[in-house]
Amino acid sequence: MDAVFDLDDLLEADEIAWARKARAFATNRILPAIEQDFEDKRFRVELVAELGAAGFLGMHLDGYGCAGAGAVSYGLVCLELEAADSGWRTFVSVQGSLAMSAIHKYGTEEQKQRWLPGMAAGELVGCFALTEPTGGSDPASMKTTARRDGDDWVLDGSKRWIGLASIADVAVVWAETSEGVRGFLVPTGTPGFTATPIDNKLSMRASIQCDVEFDAVRVPGDAILPGARGLSGPFGCLNEARFGIVWGAMGAARSCLDAAIGRSQTREVFGKPIGATQLIQAKLADMFVEYEKGVLLALHLGRLKERGALTPAQISVGKLNSVREAILIAREARTILGGDGITSEFPVMRHMANLESVRTYEGTDEIHQLVLGRALTGLNAFA
Numbered sequence: 611m612d613a614v615f616d617l618d619d620l621l622e623a624d625e626i627a628w629a630r631k632a633r634a635f636a637t638n639r640i641l642p643a644i645e646q647d648f649e650d651k652r653f654r655v656e657l658v659a660e661l662g663a664a665g666f667l668g669m670h671l672d673g674y675g676c677a678g679a680g681a682v683s684y685g686l687v688c689l690e691l692e693a694a695d696s697g698w699r700t701f702v703s704v705q706g707s708l709a710m711s712a713i714h715k716y717g718t719e720e721q722k723q724r725w726l727p728g729m730a731a732g733e734l735v736g737c738f739a740l741t742e743p744t745g746g747s748d749p750a751s752m753k754t755t756a757r758r759d760g761d762d763w764v765l766d767g768s769k770r771w772i773g774l775a776s777i778a779d780v781a782v783v784w785a786e787t788s789e790g791v792r793g794f795l796v797p798t799g800t801p802g803f804t805a806t807p808i809d810n811k812l813s814m815r816a817s818i819q820c821d822v823e824f825d826a827v828r829v830p831g832d833a834i835l836p837g838a839r840g841l842s843g844p845f846g847c848l849n850e851a852r853f854g855i856v857w858g859a860m861g862a863a864r865s866c867l868d869a870a871i872g873r874s875q876t877r878e879v880f881g882k883p884i885g886a887t888q889l890i891q892a893k894l895a896d897m898f899v900e901y902e903k904g905v906l907l908a909l910h911l912g913r914l915k916e917r918g919a920l921t922p923a924q925i926s927v928g929k930l931n932s933v934r935e936a937i938l939i940a941r942e943a944r945t946i947l948g949g950d951g952i953t954s955e956f957p958v959m960r961h962m963a964n965l966e967s968v969r970t971y972e973g974t975d976e977i978h979q980l981v982l983g984r985a986l987t988g989l990n991a992f993a
């Protein structure tokens with residue numbers, strides 16, 4: 611593929627170096643066990659510190675042990691990790707783009723010093739508790755509350771689909787208060803905090819998503835994130851995570867395309883490799899065109915982000931396109947693999963199943979269509 615799409619020609623040397631490092635990590639540390647991990651529903655927590663040592667956690671943030679890398683470098687790392695499995699890109703997103711970004715953007719100096727260096731090193735894990743069981747698309751309707759009690763805050767409610775919550779050290783929790791939505795840093799050992807992994811997933815099986823309950827969880831007054839007021843707080847973090855998905859989903863797409871090209875060269879039907887037939891070549895060409903367009907769009911958004919010019923509507927274009935096209939590429943790859951395509955001999959069904967989660971979290975296709983509809987027309991069609 612590199613011979614047709616010379617992506618490196620558009621990248622700086624340090625960006626290529628980040629991509630190679632991430633590809634080596636994915637190849638050596640994730641891929642050898644991922645099919646079995648997916649089968650066994652196993653999240654290999656021992657890799658967390660290795661991801662930290664590689665500099666991937668919160669790598670786009672400055673200071674506090676973070677690498678201070680550019681947006682394109684971060685995107686390339688997301689692409690390479692998701693080429694192995696969406697679960698590991700999701701881990702890096704939840705830790706770096708959501709939990710660490712929330713503390714970095716909105717926290718006090720003391721909060722940053724307490725949590726960020728350990729999170730960057732992979733010694734501490736964070737989670738981001740926004741979505742609720744009654745529906746994730748409309749965070750404005752959240753029912754989790756935080757009320758003042760003396761100098762403390764007391765949190766009650768429940769969240770669902772919270773990545774990493776059962777292994778996290780700290781939860782960034784968004785709750786309704788008398789002054790609107792606010793964010794709180796809740797150490798997960800606090801009495802009343804319970805996280806239960808959701809067990810019956812047929813997607814993202816090599817990662818952890820949880821139901822979380824807050825039963826009169828009491829935290830001190832300084833647990834609040836002072837810099838976030840209203841929903842723009844969590845949405846500012848979702849922008850970061852969605853940007854990572856724009857790149858990451860193209861990694862899953864590349865892995866499926868690779869599998870299909872390889873199979874087309876070796877599988878013989880009617881006396882010749884299927885890759886020598888026009889129908890298969892047409893499919894591969896169409897898949898490749900969408901992959902290259904998706905990566906070029908991600909690169910364009912990355913350059914905008916590095917200039918501080920990236921808007922939420924532009925991120926919606928990328929998230930919608932990357933995941934939608936990655937799913938179509940995975941489906942088409944499966945047809946080229948024939949019956950073997952439904953087995954774990956190939957990564958395609960695993961990517962396809964994972965991408966259904968990616969399509970839903972961080973804003974469904976429909977949410978991003980409506981964000982774009984609003985940006986194009988000036989008219990709000992959410993309600």
Ligand code: TGC
Pocket residue numbers: 700704738739740741746747748749750771772773774819840841842843845846848849922971972973974977981992
């Ligand atoms: P709306 O009136 O549009 O905005 C409310 C306030 O938020 C601001 N805002 C944004 N700020 C920054 N970035 C964005 N992308 C923003 N979008 C909106 C807006 O300016 C306003 O600020 P202010 O200061 O005027 O109050 O809010 P709305 O309620 O109409 O929202 C519209 C909508 C549908 C776009 C929004 O609700 C939305 O994006 N919904 C989807 C939510 C979503 O993506 N949920 C998935 C969460 S995934 C997750 O939590 C982690 S998954 C990973 C894991 O844990 O494993």
